[in-house]
Amino acid sequence: MVNFTKSKLSLCLLVLLLIISCKTEKLHLSKIEGKRLDINKDVSPNPDVEAFIAPYKNRIESDLDSVLAVAVDTYSKNDGELNTAIGNLMADIVQSEGNGIFHKRTGKNIDVVILNHGGIRAEIPKGPVSARTAYNVMPFENEIVVVGLKGKQIDGAINYLVSRKRANPIAGLKIVVDKDFNLISATINNEAIDANKIYYFATSDYLYNRGDNMNFFQPNEGVYELDFKIRNAMIDYFKKTDTINPVIDDRFIIK
Amino acid sequence: MRRRDFIQKVSAGTTALAAAGGFGLQSFTSKPTKITILHTNDVHSHIDTFGPDEGRNANKGGVARRASLIESIRKQNPNTLLLDAGDIFQGTPYFNYYGGELEFKLMSKLKYDLATIGNHDFDNGIEGLYAQLPHAEFGFVSANYDFSNTIMDTHVKPYQVFKKDGVKIGVFGLGIELYGLVGKKLYKETKYLDPIEITQEMTRILKLEKRCDLIICLSHLGYNYRNNPDKVSDLKLAEATKDIDLIIGGHTHTFLPKPTIVKNLDGKNILVNQVGCYGLYLGQIDFYFDTDKNKTANGTSIIV
Numbered sequence: 001m002v003n004f005t006k007s008k009l010s011l012c013l014l015v016l017l018l019i020i021s022c023k024t025e026k027l028h029l030s031k032i033e034g035k036r037l038d039i040n041k042d043v044s045p046n047p048d049v050e051a052f053i054a055p056y057k058n059r060i061e062s063d064l065d066s067v068l069a070v071a072v073d074t075y076s077k078n079d080g081e082l083n084t085a086i087g088n089l090m091a092d093i094v095q096s097e098g099n100g101i102f103h104k105r106t107g108k109n110i111d112v113v114i115l116n117h118g119g120i121r122a123e124i125p126k127g128p129v130s131a132r133t134a135y136n137v138m139p140f141e142n143e144i145v146v147v148g149l150k151g152k153q154i155d156g157a158i159n160y161l162v163s164r165k166r167a168n169p170i171a172g173l174k175i176v177v178d179k180d181f182n183l184i185s186a187t188i189n190n191e192a193i194d195a196n197k198i199y200y201f202a203t204s205d206y207l208y209n210r211g212d213n214m215n216f217f218q219p220n221e222g223v224y225e226l227d228f229k230i231r232n233a234m235i236d237y238f239k240k241t242d243t244i245n246p247v248i249d250d251r252f253i254i255k
Numbered sequence: 256m257r258r259r260d261f262i263q264k265v266s267a268g269t270t271a272l273a274a275a276g277g278f279g280l281q282s283f284t285s286k287p288t289k290i291t292i293l294h295t296n297d298v299h300s301h302i303d304t305f306g307p308d309e310g311r312n313a314n315k316g317g318v319a320r321r322a323s324l325i326e327s328i329r330k331q332n333p334n335t336l337l338l339d340a341g342d343i344f345q346g347t348p349y350f351n352y353y354g355g356e357l358e359f360k361l362m363s364k365l366k367y368d369l370a371t372i373g374n375h376d377f378d379n380g381i382e383g384l385y386a387q388l389p390h391a392e393f394g395f396v397s398a399n400y401d402f403s404n405t406i407m408d409t410h411v412k413p414y415q416v417f418k419k420d421g422v423k424i425g426v427f428g429l430g431i432e433l434y435g436l437v438g439k440k441l442y443k444e445t446k447y448l449d450p451i452e453i454t455q456e457m458t459r460i461l462k463l464e465k466r467c468d469l470i471i472c473l474s475h476l477g478y479n480y481r482n483n484p485d486k487v488s489d490l491k492l493a494e495a496t497k498d499i500d501l502i503i504g505g506h507t508h509t510f511l512p513k514p515t516i517v518k519n520l521d522g523k524n525i526l527v528n529q530v531g532c533y534g535l536y537l538g539q540i541d542f543y544f545d546t547d548k549n550k551t552a553n554g555t556s557i558i559v
Contacts, residue, residue: 027422027468029500030287031543034514034526034559036536037324038315045304045319046326049364053302053319056357060348074310121299121346125308135348139300140378206438213435 064132068238071133072245076123080167082252084117086124086137087169089246090234091115095171097233098144098202101226110146111188111199113171114157115230116212119204120169129244134234142204144228148221151195156216158186161252175252184255198222204230287545288420290469291335293325294540296505297532298339299346299375300358305533316534318361324537325365332541334419337366338426340505341373341475344384346533354379355387363392369415371428371473372397373505377441381405396428396473399453401446414457422468422544425461429453429474429492431506450476450487451495458498469542472502478509478529489527493517501540504529513559514540524557 075086091113099110122136149157161168161175162183176184188199198221207214208223238244304317329335339362344355355376362370372395376384385406398413414427429450433442454472461467472492480486489504497520510531516524530536 027288027544027546029469029542029555030545031541032500032526032555032557032559033541033543034528034557035539036512036530037539039317039320039324039535039537040315043320043324045317046322047319049319049322049361052361052364053357056349056353057303060352064348076310123310125310127308132348135351139346139348139351141351209438209440210435211438 064135065130067128067130068235069129069241069244071124071126071129072243074123074126075244075246077117077120077167080248082165082167082175082254083170083248084120084167085246085248086120087115087117087167088171088249088251089124089244090120090137090230091169091171092246093233093237094144094202094230097236098146098226098228101144101228102146102200102202102224105226106224108200110172110202112157112173112201113169114161114173114201114203114207114214115169116204116207116214117166117168118212119206124244129238131235131238134231134238138231138234140204140206140230142206142230144202144226144230144233145205145208146200146202146224146226147208147217148198148223149201149217150198150221153216153220154193154195154199157201157214158183160214160216167252170251174250176255177253179254181254287543288422289332289334290419290422290424290542290544291328291332292338292471292501292503292538292540292542293328293335294338294340294503294528294530294538295321295534296340296475296503296529297342297373297508298358298534299342299532300344300350300355301347301533302349302357302361303347312533312535318365318534321534321537322365328539329366334422336368336417336419336424336426338471338473338503339367339370340473340503340529341371341430342375342505342532343370343373345375345378350378354383356390359387359390363390367393368417369394369396369426369428369473371395371475371505372400372411372430373475374431374433374437377433377437377445380441381407381443381445385410396426397430398427398457399448399450400430401448404444404446407445413453414461416461416465416467422542423466424469424471425457425465425467426471426473427454427457427461429472429476431475431477450474450492454492454496454499458496462498468544469501470499472499474502475505477507478504478511478527479507489529490515490517493519493525493527495520497521497523499525500542501525502527503538508532510536514538516557516559524555526557526559 094113174187208217302318305312395411397411402408417424432447461470477488479488479490489502509529514526514528519525530538
């Protein structure tokens, strides 16, 4: 009886010691392996997930996939240093499509367009162009806003564009810098900028509200919300244009 | 493999005897515990595989494929966490049509464990994000967004602790400064707090209070800003802090072919990873833990 208790006790003690020993033995991170896995055609899709997506997908496809125009080439925002074909196209579309509404409403014209390079979210691939293309390039619900600017505010806009050294899309404005990015010339509608004149700048509501740190739109000489999405401007333009073939030009260059 | 759980439960209350520890116990050593971390970032509503004509992304990506890949990895190792580093929303008509509902429902089907919040997750306003929460069967962490004066209050935690096969894993979230990036009308009263200061607080809690074996930062700060060296980024965060083992990043759509090894404030090597965007890749980091004292002296080997 006594022996049994003793052995039981010592067994308990042994177990306790084992437990304590394990507990105090902290987990040690011995090895880390890191890799990147490709999600490509070698991975077969999960049929349940595909079936789950199908009804959502079908509704969108019936809306978006009819061919509106044809792109001659693939246009990417990475092709071009200070201006790109796709950026020029976007800025020109905002000017032409936006001006229709702006002129009708105010009798004035859009002089300049400034958008942001980061806002071009996809390339326009060579071949058929659809409403989906516009969604890919411009997924945001951003609307066109026209802002009256003069003097110092215009300087602010030009300084911003020059200091960013980036192909932020512009239209109506021409900027030439030297190789150290000192301003050589800036013109609007191919004329010297008149410091006392109000020019009308079209942009997106996102950028007007200081997006991408574009702080030069405020204060200003008046704001006109066109209630017109940039994406819808693109879709309208694609509908009335057969061939999409924008080019890199001289609107923002280094001399 | 449940033994360690069992031991930890049983050992509670025996600390008074701790001084008696120090047994050899070679019989207790076993094969190491493997924790797998899978991660995505900046998926931006890319649900379908890219079409055959879509440039360099052609025929890549797709949630249904990602589901298969994750399923097969989970079969190999049930001790897997699946994380997303933000910008779940915005980028395809799925978001414009359904407001993020499908993105969250699919992430729930894929059994995501946790996500942080990116700037584009505010694109339908903070109300738009809140409205989709019922579709998310996973949690959100962000330690440096103070949501207390917004509709998101209590729906986002600073961190979450997971326990997988006895290994405690603490994950905290960090978001990018919203001012100048997202319209104030969208993010409302969300307050951005300094990520480095918050990280010091998070690692203290996770390391000392929660006694985590592994600390992961789920970040939407961006990998690195070459043209703006003062801007906080994942690389800067890694160098300026300690006790983080892995930073999973996003925002800059940086395609890292393999994780970057960075020396932290203590001179210890840690990993920073990011897998580009649009669900083209899945990141996988495996952490091996053992209790064999002999190996302790050898440090941690990193194979990338």
